[in-house]
Amino acid sequence: MKRVTAQSMRDAFGVESASHMRYLIFSGKAAAEQFPNVARLFRALAASGKARATRHYEQASRLLGEYCVNFSTPFFLERTMDNITKAWEACKDAAEEFYPACTAVARSQNELHAAKEFEWFAQVEKNHSDMLRTVLGFIEHAAEEPKIGDLRVCDICGLVIEGKPPEDCPVCEAKSSFLISVE
Amino acid sequence: MKRVTAQSMRDAFGVESASHMRYLIFSGKAAAEQFPNVARLFRALAASGKARATRHYEQASRLLGEYCVNFSTPFFLERTMDNITKAWEACKDAAEEFYPACTAVARSQNELHAAKEFEWFAQVEKNHSDMLRTVLGFIEHAAEEPKIGDLRVCDICGLVIEGKPPEDCPVCEAKSSFLISVE
Numbered sequence: 001m002k003r004v005t006a007q008s009m010r011d012a013f014g015v016e017s018a019s020h021m022r023y024l025i026f027s028g029k030a031a032a033e034q035f036p037n038v039a040r041l042f043r044a045l046a047a048s049g050k051a052r053a054t055r056h057y058e059q060a061s062r063l064l065g066e067y068c069v070n071f072s073t074p075f076f077l078e079r080t081m082d083n084i085t086k087a088w089e090a091c092k093d094a095a096e097e098f099y100p101a102c103t104a105v106a107r108s109q110n111e112l113h114a115a116k117e118f119e120w121f122a123q124v125e126k127n128h129s130d131m132l133r134t135v136l137g138f139i140e141h142a143a144e145e146p147k148i149g150d151l152r153v154c155d156i157c158g159l160v161i162e163g164k165p166p167e168d169c170p171v172c173e174a175k176s177s178f179l180i181s182v183e
Numbered sequence: 184m185k186r187v188t189a190q191s192m193r194d195a196f197g198v199e200s201a202s203h204m205r206y207l208i209f210s211g212k213a214a215a216e217q218f219p220n221v222a223r224l225f226r227a228l229a230a231s232g233k234a235r236a237t238r239h240y241e242q243a244s245r246l247l248g249e250y251c252v253n254f255s256t257p258f259f260l261e262r263t264m265d266n267i268t269k270a271w272e273a274c275k276d277a278a279e280e281f282y283p284a285c286t287a288v289a290r291s292q293n294e295l296h297a298a299k300e301f302e303w304f305a306q307v308e309k310n311h312s313d314m315l316r317t318v319l320g321f322i323e324h325a326a327e328e329p330k331i332g333d334l335r336v337c338d339i340c341g342l343v344i345e346g347k348p349p350e351d352c353p354v355c356e357a358k359s360s361f362l363i364s365v366e
Binding site for chain 1 (some may be wrong): 193196197199200201203204205207208233237240246247248249250251253254256260
């Protein structure tokens with residue numbers, strides 16, 4: 001793998017490992033504030049970060065070594081309503097800036113496998129920002145815990161799916177056995 | 184909190200989030216290779232990383248904002264025996280270089296609370312590197328899965344404790360209710 005694409009992958013591993021951890025922390029906070037559905041949604045987002053971080057790590061580790069990882073990430077921990085807003089902003093940034101830039105780098109270096117995965121992840125983040133926007137809208141109007149259906153996470157691309165699961169993942173086409181239920 | 188101590192804390196959040204993720208990946212690999220005890224030990228180390236990352240995040244988030252995170256970390260995924268060796272090296276580095284340097288920075292800035300926590304974490308990493316060294320020695324001689332007793336993780340400082348739990352955590356003195364069993 002070309003050097004700059006590999007570095008994008010390492011930095012993306014850093015971003016997703018940090019997001020995974022932040023969502024676990026947000027989930028604990030939501031549970032403590034009596035928002036069990038939001039806590040479950042944050043657990044799903046944490047599992048999504050884990051799926052992507054794992055793919056980045058596995059691929060980056062083909063070039064064995066100790067490397068620097070550099071990324072920008074929000075440090076933020078407030079009430080659950082504000083944490084949802086921050087999560088929405090972070091997903092929007094990943095969908096509109098971070099993963100499209102990674103995709104452009106990989107494509108310019110003819111790293112087509114990496115480019116395809118980065119593109120999936122931009123789509124996944126767009127879906128998540130839409131989902132969080134809906135939850136925010138509900139809470140703003142109803143001032144109560146939103147209803148959120150069954151959640152599954154695609155173990156390949158990290159897409160969070162609410163409600164009845166599709167046959168295959170609509171982003172990466174993984175079989176339904178890869179769609180893992182979130183309790 | 185002083186600027187440079189706060190940046191150490193953000194970078195340490197990055198290090199621990201990445202370690203947490205690497206140990207989850209190593210645990211999956213160990214389980215697939217029929218080393219259930221080693222898989223459980225890696226789950227304990229992942230929980231330890233989560234405990235520390237959570238403390239770093241909570242404290243760093245008092246200075247709200249989007250910040251760069253920079254750290255050096257191994258990208259490595261081989262057979263379980265080699266993964267244990269790599270984990271041992273990483274814990275040794277954290278015990279001997281990373282956390283002592285963070286402690287020195289915090290102490291020089293009179294950030295005594297941060298310095299105390301960084302010191303705990305250096306001790307914890309020393310304990311973990313000793314534990315991993317013992318496991319490695321066992322596997323090198325017996326070429327079979329090591330026996331590993333019940334494991335608990337201190338939810339405050341992240342110390343992994345094997346066997347009968349003490350009354351309080353021997354590193355941070357947290358009460359026994361903070362010592363969480365690892366399945």
